[in-house]
Every structure is written in C-alpha cells, then in structure tokens.
Amino acid sequence: MGTTGHSGKEETRWTRAVLGRDGRPLDLLTARFDQHRYAPHTHDEFTIGVSVGGSELIGYRGGHLRTGPGSIVVLAPGEMHTGGPAACDGYAYRALYAEPSLLTEGARGGLPHFREGLLDDPELAAALRAAHTELSVRPDPLEAESRLPWLLAALTRRHSTARPDRDEVPGAARIAEAVRDRLADELQDPPSLACLATDLGLSRYQLLRAFRTTTGIPPYAWLAQHRVNRARRLLESGLRPAEVATLVGFADQAHLTRWFRRVLGVTPAAYRASVLPPPPGARQRATGAQQRSRRATGR
Structure with a gap:
C-alpha cells in the first residue's frame, strides 16, 4: 500500500508494511525535498531515517542535527523536532516509523534511550536503506517481519543505553x-x-x-528459496510461470521472477524453456530454416 506526492521537484512516497499476516503496521516514507521545511511536530513512534542525498538541518532537543549521505537519524517518540534544507541542493532520505515496542525486542531495560540523534554506522545505514527500498516496492509481511525487527534490534544494541539480551x-x-x-x-x-x-x-x-x-539467512529468505525449488519442479512438469507463482505462494509472476533470478540467475520462463522438450515438429522446422538460410547465403 503506498501513496505518492509530487510538488515541483519535491517528491514523497508513503508505504505501509505489515509485520506478519496478523502483525502491526509500520510506515515507510521516501522523500526528496528542495525547499520544504517541517513545522515543529512530534511522532508517537520512533522516527528512524537514513540520509541518501543532500543535507537536512533538524532542530532537536534544543540543538541541531546536520545530516549527510549515509547518516542515520533517530528521533524519540514525543520529542519535538523540525526539519529543512541545510544547503541549496535540498535533501533526500528514507524514514520508517517504528512503534516503541519494536525497539525493545532483543534488549532489556525497557524503552531504549539514544543519547545522540545523529549516528555514524555505514553498515547499518546501508542495510536499513536496502530493506526500506525493497519493502517500499513490495511490502511482503514475512519479509518485513524478518528484516525490520532484526535491524531495529541491531540499532538498539549498538547505539542505545539498553542492555542487549544474550x-x-x-x-x-x-x-x-x-x-x-x-x-x-x-x-x-x-x-x-x-x-x-x-x-x-x-x-x-x-x-x-x-x-x-x-x-x-532470515526466515523470509529461506522460504523464498524453498518456493523457488518447488517452482522448479512445477515448471519442469509443464506449468507456466503465472500458474506456478500462485501455487508456491508468491504474490504474482513478477515476485516469482525476482526471486528466481536471485537464486538461479535466470527467469522462470527461460528455465522452463531450457528443461522442457521442444514441441513436436519444432526441431524439424528449425533444421529446415537453417538449411534455407545456408542456401540463401551460398554456404
């Protein structure tokens, strides 16, 4: 589920992922602004952002945070903050809005406290950005539930005052x-x-x-590979990719194709064509076409 807004060169996309088929919603924002300035406001959730371009100046806790590409911003629930461009080239970021309970998993001591609102952790920033990008395009519930709580636990364990679980x-x-x-x-x-x-x-x-x-690997990745293996058997039996996608639990053929290429390096259609025998007469037609081509070229 997603909505997109455009205003001049400024773009926003809001997507809602669900953590599991019976789980909680988690909102994702993709934004690029040239001049937009946020009024002072708060959120009920933790706001966790990754800067992907330009620089934003965020008013927070009586001071200012100045972002740069790759930096992580963590704003606590209920904390007033603002935001706007720090330079003439604007700013772009990916943000997710996580219920506080999501950041208590994997740690002890209640709600985590982040002393610093601006964090330097390139590895975690890259992982958060990748997860955000994929889930903004296709918010698969099991993938969201496998990836995001894990990354949020890593954020809490590395950068908050909470004590990690064993x-x-x-x-x-x-x-x-x-x-x-x-x-x-x-x-x-x-x-x-x-x-x-x-x-x-x-x-x-x-x-x-x-x-x-x-x-x-996380559970969603194991399940996707298991589905791909099941899909191979069905493709070898003659079923078409669109039929197979539904039978093995993928959302649609595009979802099947994305994972099939990740695991095997080829599309389901190409795999099916390579493992099924050619239809009757196809080989003779191909041979005849080759002979006609040779006669036409004098070879």
Whole structure:
C-alpha cells in the first residue's frame, strides 16, 4: 500500500508494511525535498531515517542535527523536532516509523534511550536503506517481519543505553527446524514470526537469532528459496510461470521472477524453456530454416 506526492521537484512516497499476516503496521516514507521545511511536530513512534542525498538541518532537543549521505537519524517518540534544507541542493532520505515496542525486542531495560540523534554506522545505514527500498516496492509481511525487527534490534544494541539480551539461544537447531517445517507446510499462507515465536515460547528476536545462527539467512529468505525449488519442479512438469507463482505462494509472476533470478540467475520462463522438450515438429522446422538460410547465403 503506498501513496505518492509530487510538488515541483519535491517528491514523497508513503508505504505501509505489515509485520506478519496478523502483525502491526509500520510506515515507510521516501522523500526528496528542495525547499520544504517541517513545522515543529512530534511522532508517537520512533522516527528512524537514513540520509541518501543532500543535507537536512533538524532542530532537536534544543540543538541541531546536520545530516549527510549515509547518516542515520533517530528521533524519540514525543520529542519535538523540525526539519529543512541545510544547503541549496535540498535533501533526500528514507524514514520508517517504528512503534516503541519494536525497539525493545532483543534488549532489556525497557524503552531504549539514544543519547545522540545523529549516528555514524555505514553498515547499518546501508542495510536499513536496502530493506526500506525493497519493502517500499513490495511490502511482503514475512519479509518485513524478518528484516525490520532484526535491524531495529541491531540499532538498539549498538547505539542505545539498553542492555542487549544474550546472543545464544538454547536449542537453536531444533528451533530452526521447527520454523522450516511450519513455513514449508503453510507455503501459500505462512504464519507470522510472532505466531511462531509464541508457539515456541520465544520472543520474535530469539526466534530470528536462532534461525539465522543455524541457517545463515532470515526466515523470509529461506522460504523464498524453498518456493523457488518447488517452482522448479512445477515448471519442469509443464506449468507456466503465472500458474506456478500462485501455487508456491508468491504474490504474482513478477515476485516469482525476482526471486528466481536471485537464486538461479535466470527467469522462470527461460528455465522452463531450457528443461522442457521442444514441441513436436519444432526441431524439424528449425533444421529446415537453417538449411534455407545456408542456401540463401551460398554456404
């Protein structure tokens, strides 16, 4: 779900992602401004932004934050702030608005406090920007629930005063196996991570930690690869990509194609054409065409 606004050279896009099929909404803003200045205001959520161009001057906690490409901004709920261009070339950023409870996962001690509103963490900034970009285009619930809480936990653990939970999760391999089995069994309508975590007596962060420690990837990526493997078998049986996409749980053919290329490097249509025998007469027609071409060129 998304809305886009244009005003001269200024552009905004607002998208709502959902954390799991029965989860909470999380809003994402993509913005580029030349002259826009925000009036003093607050948010009920944490505002977490990544600067992607230009420079913004943000009034916050009695001072000013001056952003630059790659910097992370964290504004606490209820804190008054403003924003506007710091230079004549304007500013561009990606922001997400996270309920406070999302930043308490993976940490102890209640609501985290960020002493600094402007953070320098290139690795985390790149990961937040990548997740924001993909989820703004296709806000898949399981992907949102797998990626964003994990990144928000990393933000809290690295830059707030909260004490991190222990990294080790007892029985991680068993937990990962149980999650894989559930996701594979409910391929077309997978359970949310919150639901899985509750069934296993874990927090969502503990479930993500156990799964990533065991498999090296988050649950949504494992599920996508599992779907691709199932799609291969169906394509080999003769079904077309549009039919296969729905059967294995992808939103549409474009969603299938995106993941198929990521995993195998080719499109589903190209894969299908390479593994299916040619239709009757196709080889003879191809041979005849080659012979006619040789006669025409004198070869």
